[in-house]
Amino acid sequence: MKNDKILLDxxxxxxxxxxxxxxxxxxxxxxxxxxxxxDGAIFELEGVRLAFSTDSYTVDPxxxxxxxxxxxxxxxxxxxxxxxxxxxxxxxxxxxxxxxFPMHRLDTIIKQMGRAAKAAGVTVITGxxxxxxxxxxDQIFINTSGIGLIPEHIHVACDNARVGDKIILSGTIADxxxxxxxxxxxxSFETSLQSDSAPLNHMVKKMFxxxxxxxxxxxxxxxxxxxxxxxxxxxEKSEIGIEIIEDKIPLKDEVAGACELLGFDPLYLANxxxxxxxxxxxxxxxxxxxxxxxxxxxxxxxxxxxxxxxxGKVFLKTRIGGRRIVDMxxxxxxxxxx
Amino acid sequence: MKNDKILLDxxxxxxxxxxxxxxxxxxxxxxxxxxxxxDGAIFELEGVRLAFSTDSYTVDPxxxxxxxxxxxxxxxxxxxxxxxxxxxxxxxxxxxxxxxFPMHRLDTIIKQMGRAAKAAGVTVITGxxxxxxxxxxDQIFINTSGIGLIPEHIHVACDNARVGDKIILSGTIADxxxxxxxxxxxxSFETSLQSDSAPLNHMVKKMFxxxxxxxxxxxxxxxxxxxxxxxxxxxEKSEIGIEIIEDKIPLKDEVAGACELLGFDPLYLANxxxxxxxxxxxxxxxxxxxxxxxxxxxxxxxxxxxxxxxxGKVFLKTRIGGRRIVDMxxxxxxxxxx
Numbered sequence: 001m002k003n004d005k006i007l008l009d010x011x012x013x014x015x016x017x018x019x020x021x022x023x024x025x026x027x028x029x030x031x032x033x034x035x036x037x038x039d040g041a042i043f044e045l046e047g048v049r050l051a052f053s054t055d056s057y058t059v060d061p062x063x064x065x066x067x068x069x070x071x072x073x074x075x076x077x078x079x080x081x082x083x084x085x086x087x088x089x090x091x092x093x094x095x096x097x098x099x100x101f102p103m104h105r106l107d108t109i110i111k112q113m114g115r116a117a118k119a120a121g122v123t124v125i126t127g128x129x130x131x132x133x134x135x136x137x138d139q140i141f142i143n144t145s146g147i148g149l150i151p152e153h154i155h156v157a158c159d160n161a162r163v164g165d166k167i168i169l170s171g172t173i174a175d176x177x178x179x180x181x182x183x184x185x186x187x188s189f190e191t192s193l194q195s196d197s198a199p200l201n202h203m204v205k206k207m208f209x210x211x212x213x214x215x216x217x218x219x220x221x222x223x224x225x226x227x228x229x230x231x232x233x234x235x236e237k238s239e240i241g242i243e244i245i246e247d248k249i250p251l252k253d254e255v256a257g258a259c260e261l262l263g264f265d266p267l268y269l270a271n272x273x274x275x276x277x278x279x280x281x282x283x284x285x286x287x288x289x290x291x292x293x294x295x296x297x298x299x300x301x302x303x304x305x306x307x308x309x310x311x312g313k314v315f316l317k318t319r320i321g322g323r324r325i326v327d328m329x330x331x332x333x334x335x336x337x338x
Numbered sequence: 339m340k341n342d343k344i345l346l347d348x349x350x351x352x353x354x355x356x357x358x359x360x361x362x363x364x365x366x367x368x369x370x371x372x373x374x375x376x377d378g379a380i381f382e383l384e385g386v387r388l389a390f391s392t393d394s395y396t397v398d399p400x401x402x403x404x405x406x407x408x409x410x411x412x413x414x415x416x417x418x419x420x421x422x423x424x425x426x427x428x429x430x431x432x433x434x435x436x437x438x439f440p441m442h443r444l445d446t447i448i449k450q451m452g453r454a455a456k457a458a459g460v461t462v463i464t465g466x467x468x469x470x471x472x473x474x475x476d477q478i479f480i481n482t483s484g485i486g487l488i489p490e491h492i493h494v495a496c497d498n499a500r501v502g503d504k505i506i507l508s509g510t511i512a513d514x515x516x517x518x519x520x521x522x523x524x525x526s527f528e529t530s531l532q533s534d535s536a537p538l539n540h541m542v543k544k545m546f547x548x549x550x551x552x553x554x555x556x557x558x559x560x561x562x563x564x565x566x567x568x569x570x571x572x573x574e575k576s577e578i579g580i581e582i583i584e585d586k587i588p589l590k591d592e593v594a595g596a597c598e599l600l601g602f603d604p605l606y607l608a609n610x611x612x613x614x615x616x617x618x619x620x621x622x623x624x625x626x627x628x629x630x631x632x633x634x635x636x637x638x639x640x641x642x643x644x645x646x647x648x649x650g651k652v653f654l655k656t657r658i659g660g661r662r663i664v665d666m667x668x669x670x671x672x673x674x675x676x
Contacts, residue, residue, distance in 0.1 A: 006439040011469030028452035029462035041463035046386045054430035055466045092392035094481045101344040114366035124367035125379035128393045131349030136476035143432045145392055145483035
């Protein structure tokens, strides 16, 4: 009864949201595709393997350095499909707009969505617009759902990590979250920082080519809940242990500084243009090289590996030589981050 | 510049929302699938014909006689896919919940979604939950998107109406809108009335069997904007004229009474479990009979036909023998009706 009301924590992507999904949603919508809890659903239809994903965007502020709610909504669903091993193809856009929202801002958002769709190579083929009376929603919320096609030889899923896999992170972490936070709080000490909002499908295509399709076992974009939560999900689903090395995790100086000042752990902060890849050791160099050749992977690094004990647990080797458990995010650090 | 802010009218499903879609969205997301403006997108992927649809639900109140926002969200997307000629298969659910929303109400909504999905024979395979701070959304908004499979011999689209087609309406109109309105305004003169929220896919399957697949040219569920707006869309897209007969349109006495009292035209009020079918004359009796054999079509009636002049226009033969133009809904009658 202590949880008799919905808390911000229930939307955090961390422990409490996972519990709600498992306790309330999975028993009702009882099926194996949903229960796999990948970034999107993976299923077969008339012999064609498809991915299907949905996400609602409620970010505040709706305009921020590096993007706006529009490209965030396109890139987010493009990336979720990509993390299923799919080539993203078709998107839907559902708008909920507050009465009185300036038309020119909507126009800017729609145009940015169009540019983002073009950059990712996807097509928006269906949509819906609802307008709610002033005061019943905050400016604009956007849902995007998407369909992608999974090539025959590609099998990635969050239960597919294997002992010995190298864990590659595509670039610096927490840029998006710290950008939003500094904007929201009116902090100005990070003027050059911007959101990493980006489509990752083109880079992933290069990665699959480099790995001949078969060496990449898991792909995950560490959005809400950050790298820490994403790794915990993979460790749990794959029943393997993970060790990452603090020193290897790409992190901008200004982001590290902001985190220290504000008391945030960057491991749990949201990214909107980064991915984690679990790659067989023999393919890891080729995949890393492919990532580094892409603008969205230029700072990619091997940050750790899958170990052969402690299934379900994630460990961090700290800079000072210690080893600590990285738990799943417990509560909400930053509401309306995406 | 008079439209420099978003108005409730922009979400009405009528004239102004159509203008915004055409002027702002279509040029940006430039593609033929979207431009067809069917209830969902119809496309082919690796030789498989699919339908893809999205809708956000913001209904107020969220619980009402005959259903709640949960079954409305499932049935709405099931019906949109069905109107594309598709067999609805897989749905996504995106929740935006206001902080502080009672957990037991969410649980009731989710369970109702589960029951509605089961009744329609669809599976919820992916989802997303966002929680926003108190005061930034009103209770709960739900997006559902869905994927359906279109059988090879079936081709329905809103540009496919043909001269001589009979127009069949599956039952009484405006039940949903008047139910919501009376609830919202605290009116109590319609105690027995309830929303018609229902999945129409099983009935449509019977209709296709009765018409050997080929005699049904257009299917449309007259939700926001009502029968009047839906018929105008079809007349415009198919470039044909339509004549309907007022006396033939099924309408409950209490709904007629409420409309008269409150000054609403039932032709423009939302339905959530009704459909319009344009059927070749030779198949119309068999299709009507199939509809009447289904609980959701027991009051089905031929309400008019496609005429061979006045393309793009809809006419109503009134009870007193007159003939008037039924225009597309201009503004919003009832915000947050679905």
